[in-house]
Amino acid sequence: MLKRRKESSEAGEQMLLRSTGEGPKGVLDTLMSGYSKLLIEDPVRPFKEENLQDIENNVDYGILAALDGTWVSYNVNYNKNVGKPSLASGVHTTIMPSPGTNSGTIPGKFSFDCEEYIEKLTFSLVPGGVRNRGGASELFCGAVKYEQSIKSVNTVEGQPNLKYTPIHEENGMYLWLSDVYNHAATKESIERDRGIHAFSEQDFKDYGYKGEYRNEPLVQISKDENNKKYILLSELQEGQEYYEIIPAKELKPGAGIDGPYFIPDYSISRSGVIPHGSTITLLGDIETKKGQYLVNGFPEFPYGDAAWETDHLSISRTMGGAGANACNPIDLDQPAPAWVHEKLNDINDPGENKIYTQRIMADDLYPYSVRPDLRLRDTLRGQEVKNYVHVKMSSKMKTGAQGGILNVPFVNRFVPTVEVDMHMWIETVVEDGKEILQLQYEQIVFFEFDFGDDGGTTSWPHIQVNTLRKLEDIPEEQRNVIEEQFFDKKPQATIVGDSEAPATGCPYHKE
Numbered sequence: 001m002l003k004r005r006k007e008s009s010e011a012g013e014q015m016l017l018r019s020t021g022e023g024p025k026g027v028l029d030t031l032m033s034g035y036s037k038l039l040i041e042d043p044v045r046p047f048k049e050e051n052l053q054d055i056e057n058n059v060d061y062g063i064l065a066a067l068d069g070t071w072v073s074y075n076v077n078y079n080k081n082v083g084k085p086s087l088a089s090g091v092h093t094t095i096m097p098s099p100g101t102n103s104g105t106i107p108g109k110f111s112f113d114c115e116e117y118i119e120k121l122t123f124s125l126v127p128g129g130v131r132n133r134g135g136a137s138e139l140f141c142g143a144v145k146y147e148q149s150i151k152s153v154n155t156v157e158g159q160p161n162l163k164y165t166p167i168h169e170e171n172g173m174y175l176w177l178s179d180v181y182n183h184a185a186t187k188e189s190i191e192r193d194r195g196i197h198a199f200s201e202q203d204f205k206d207y208g209y210k211g212e213y214r215n216e217p218l219v220q221i222s223k224d225e226n227n228k229k230y231i232l233l234s235e236l237q238e239g240q241e242y243y244e245i246i247p248a249k250e251l252k253p254g255a256g257i258d259g260p261y262f263i264p265d266y267s268i269s270r271s272g273v274i275p276h277g278s279t280i281t282l283l284g285d286i287e288t289k290k291g292q293y294l295v296n297g298f299p300e301f302p303y304g305d306a307a308w309e310t311d312h313l314s315i316s317r318t319m320g321g322a323g324a325n326a327c328n329p330i331d332l333d334q335p336a337p338a339w340v341h342e343k344l345n346d347i348n349d350p351g352e353n354k355i356y357t358q359r360i361m362a363d364d365l366y367p368y369s370v371r372p373d374l375r376l377r378d379t380l381r382g383q384e385v386k387n388y389v390h391v392k393m394s395s396k397m398k399t400g401a402q403g404g405i406l407n408v409p410f411v412n413r414f415v416p417t418v419e420v421d422m423h424m425w426i427e428t429v430v431e432d433g434k435e436i437l438q439l440q441y442e443q444i445v446f447f448e449f450d451f452g453d454d455g456g457t458t459s460w461p462h463i464q465v466n467t468l469r470k471l472e473d474i475p476e477e478q479r480n481v482i483e484e485q486f487f488d489k490k491p492q493a494t495i496v497g498d499s500e501a502p503a504t505g506c507p508y509h510k511e
């Protein structure tokens with residue numbers, strides 16, 4: 001978890017207020033000033049009821065404050081090695097069980113889709129923040145709601161216009177863990193929340209205690225089990241031995257001030273609701289580079305052989321790897337290997353590693369069908385990026401606090417979703433002397449269905465990547481499409497053959 005100096009927080013709020021009318025010049029620089037890692041030896045602020053309104057009036061949303069507003073797809077074609085012009089900024093890959101399969105028959109058969117898409121993603125700050133009360137610990141969060149709408153973009157043979165089809169809706173909330181307080185017991189809180197009798201007949205009978213509201217332990221000071229004698233812990237003399245402890249039944253003023261203190265190993269959480277039947281909780285933090293949370297320059301993505309990193313490929317390690325590995329990678333900045341367009345057999349494809357993933361390599365959107373985040377890299381090629389913040393989140397952490405996924409029974413039985421990993425880059429781009437914000441993300445959802453010939457579990461990556469900007473920061477021709485598809489309240493038509501008809505049925509079939 002990150003902590004922030006109070007003066008930096010106030011400066012950030014003022015900067016955001018000014019930037020509302022002047023454009024987001026210097027927003028990342030200001031938002032990320034004054035942050036450092038929260039450690040166990042750092043000072044802990046005491047919570048006082050009289051400060052509650054002030055806390056609510058000064059919510060810290062951290063880097064999430066930069067997301068406030070509506071973001072839409074921004075499409076460019078800077079990579080001249082990719083001959084096919086991009087229809088849209090987003091790319092998604094989807095692997096699903098092949099029709100007719102189930103876990104008890106022929107394993108490992110899958111269908112593969114790769115499409116481009118446009119998107120509207122709206123974030124809104126929740127006023128007043130969120131107060132999580134945990135007794136001696138209090139956690140205040142800056143909450144940010146989000147709503148996501150995605151439409152695939154395809155060409156239709158014989159039709160001059162592109163086809164836009166709704167494929168995904170999602171909503172949820174991000175939380176920035178902004179402030180942790182110690183809320184020790186006070187005389188007033190004890191009296192208000194007390195729920196026991198002032199005098200306990202049982203305490204008097206068992207221990208000889210005659211007082212009211214026993215708020216400290218009793219200790220036995222006599223060794224004679226037949227004639228036990230008890231005193232309050234505060235009455236124990238230095239060095240005096242005791243043989244039994246009777247815990248306190250009530251709080252004393254100041255109780256809880258000695259901890260334990262909550263030191264989370266994450267700063268950001270995301271809760272999302274996905275209409276296919278999954279709810280997710282991701283936990284994460286801002287990734288540093290050379291100790292810096294705000295990194296100068298642009299996010300670095302690999303080129304050539306180095307791009308064959310299975311953590312970012314639509315071909316997982318458990319899918320055979322298309323006959324490639326770290327020692328023998330496929331250069332995704334070159335045309336696909338010749339075997340991708342050959343008829344494969346036992347001679348030129350022993351072990352069936354190539355035929356298994358041939359369709360992914362042969363997709364029209366290659367190389368993005370194999371490694372979608374190269375589209376993010378290629379978008380940055382022609383840009384001047386001043387700085388960026390990199391947020392990394394996951395539902396399954398190697399150590400520490402864990403997120404999670406819940407699936408409805410159908411998904412759980414046939415295509416269980418087991419892990420979600422997400423990278424998000426918030427960037428300052430300089431264009432024509434003006435600084436504007438740009439948002440890029442990569443989300444990888446791992447499915448598990450069926451198994452390999454050896455009975456091992458197969459992991460199937462479903463990947464989404466996109467580049468977004470605010471509506472006013474994209475070219476006019478793109479803005480017109482976005483406004484028509486996402487802001488026009490009239491029902492959109494779906495092309496059917498040579499005619500147009502309103503879309504019917506559930507359109508969210510691609511994921």
